[in-house]
Amino acid sequence: MAGRAGQGAVQGAGVSALLDVRGVAKSYGGVRAVADVSLSLEAGEIVALIGPNGAGKSTCFNMLNGQIRPDSGTIALSGRDVTGRPPREVWRLGVGRTFQITATFASMTVIENVQTVLLSHERRLGRLWGRATRANRPEAEALLALVGMIGQADRPCAELAYGDLKRLELAMALANAPKLLLMDEPTAGMSPRDRIELMALTGKIAREKNLGVLFTEHDMDVVFRHAGRILVLSRGRLIAEGSPEEVRRNPEVQAVYLGEGLTYHGGEPS
């Protein structure tokens, strides 16, 4: 940790990227889940991280927000080294996160979920008095309105349909005014129509707030429609990077996906 702290500062000379990952690697036993991945992301960019099952997408993702500690390499946010920091500290630096399987607070109402995040953002969650439900109600309502959930603000979270939970998660991820959104399979388990709606919404919010968005996704339709840039991961290594058009034409990517029995032929929704 002490040794790494210096490295983050080295690149701070110029204007640093929002997210700068250099040579991260993670092994489980003898299996290299992620080997030497480097990537960077600027504010306002929407980048997809794709790859077949087992390519290391989730491991990569979980290292970015601190859930998994990389064996080697560095991760920097706006020039600040965050390698090995726990998720709660990475979040404080402006990283919002949604999960592959939604993680929300089931015993609370929809708006209370968002209020809790807002309270944490303001570092007021330690207070032993005062009603939590009275805090930040307008801000929470605004966030719910943004994701189209305002009509369900006072419903118990446990009653929500899965697509709505994903929307709620997005509102929660946005509640700390993040600079970077990490979305692990944001549309998994949703209907095709909901997928397109949610990603269009995410794109709109990202443009408006000048957020960087990094997402993983299995649905190629979503990827090619919404990502400005695509990173392709295979067996723990980045094998291609570029615009959707470049990636689509890349023979190595085609080989990887053809090997998987999965092809992409163009703009029609699946």
Add this chain to the structure above:
Amino acid sequence: MQLFVIQLLSGLASAASLFLVASGLSLIFGVTRIVNFAHGAFYMLGAYIAFTLTDRFSGPFGFWGGMVAAAIAVGLIGAAFEMLLLRRIYRAPELFQLLATFGATLVVEDLVLLIWGPDDLLAPRAPGLAGAVMVVGKRFPSYDLFLIVLGPVVLGLLWLILHRTRWGVLVRAATQDRDMVAALGVNQKWLFTGVFALGALLAGLGGALEAPRGAVNHAMDINIIVEIFVVVVIGGLGSIEGAFVASILVSLVNAFGILVLPRISLVLVFLLMAVVLVIRPWGLFGRKEGAARASGAVVVTPWRPLDRNGRLAALALVAVAALLPAVLGPYGLAVATEVAIFVLFAASLHLLASVGGLASFGHAAFLGLGCYGAALAMKALGLSMVPALIAGPLMAVAGAAIIGWFAVKLSGVYFAMLTLAFAQILWSIAFQWVPVTGGDNGLLGIWPSAWVASPARYYWLTLALVTLAVAGLRVVIFSPFGYALRAARDSDLRAEAIGIDRRLVQWRAFMIAGMSAGLAGALFAFLKGSVFPDTMGVSTSIDGLVMVLLGGVETVSGPIIGAVFYKTLSIWLVNHTDYSKLVLGLVIIALVLVFPAGVAGSFRWPGARAKARSRAPA
């Protein structure tokens, strides 16, 4: 040297039956995730049935046949218990099964008293093994040598069953991932029943084998239950090999502890358990549990603070309670005071167990620390009542800071067991540190100051402090901190991802709960005028859990209703029947069956129910 060998051998002999009982508990937990409190009762039943059978049918065939028959009988009782009761409540919230097994324990205790009477019974010695053999020049019971051999034999048999039979493979698979086993089309019902029967059979056999060693008595279940919890936790939940190694460890610590460190012998075993849990939280042979899958069976209604009507109703209830001295005599007021104290105790445990999702099995430690804190402030420092009432909670919060710091690193059943270990350590200290605590004789003469000396005044003082403290706990529940605590309970992953330091939040909750229980304890000391180690015993901790669970974990007011109901009923029963445990146990079982969501959880205001209905999708 002689003494060393003899202690070693008798330690190993005790380990055998400890292993049998503990392996059964471990199996049952591994597959069904039930902390089977009734396991001690099964063990005791095995001993009593073996006594009856071996007493009636003499001779080698009668004796050994009686042993086996007793074990099988207990196995059948276990199967019946699982089929008739537990099967109906697997879907109820976690820990509800614990409540049912606790009820069954109470029932068995009184049934044993009814059938076999209150006296200790001496079972016949084993034919052919009644004598002693010479070991290093000393006489050593040959029956104990037989037990030393039997332990590994049973371990071998269990290993064969678990590794060489189809059923055993399913049991091991279910221990690792029972959802997956269910998804593969295995009939879980019969798997659970089978495991429960085998576990009960092992407990029965353990009890039967103990019968010829010493007296059969009705404290056997309580004596063994804590010890087998310790063994199972040290060995690793669900691990038979772990249970074997841990039972030897625990027995040897017991055997040599008395020899080497007689003054702290009771503490040693729990110290061992605490050390193991702090260093290896999943026990010596256990594995870290995968993230539990969301059960989804429980529909949660978000908690609401009291509205205007609710607050008026609460005020009215307190006013009615304040008028009780008009109708109750001194005895009735003492009962009412005790009930009020336990309302606070239950409410403090509720903050931890329901709001925080951390079911402590050792919460009585803080009730006890409050008691001793107040008593010692008076006896050792010569303080008067008011400072003593402050010293109690202070001592409790200091203890909670230390215990909680270790405990919140764990969760689920491991948290429960570590808190149990710490509570038992404190209990042992209170029991054995005679110069300070008075040991078993307790500390006497802890009377309130003159201005609240009358029962009515002390009742009012208690009622006022309890009302304030319970109201304070409610404020905490609805405060930002309460939401952080629930957030950490609902989703560890999400809580971390929004900047919540789970351990810090839970540690603070632990201290708040400890301090509140400490206040209850200090009040309790002045009510009784004395302090005894048993205040922080296991049974007080379990009482607290029963109150919270009876009230319903998913309500805010549950613990109040649960405590009033349970405490009043148990005091009334003790005064009106000789078999209060039997009735109480049956009441608990009935309540669990009828109201799996808890008493308060099942009765909602009519308005709330209508609202819930109108909200439901058409």
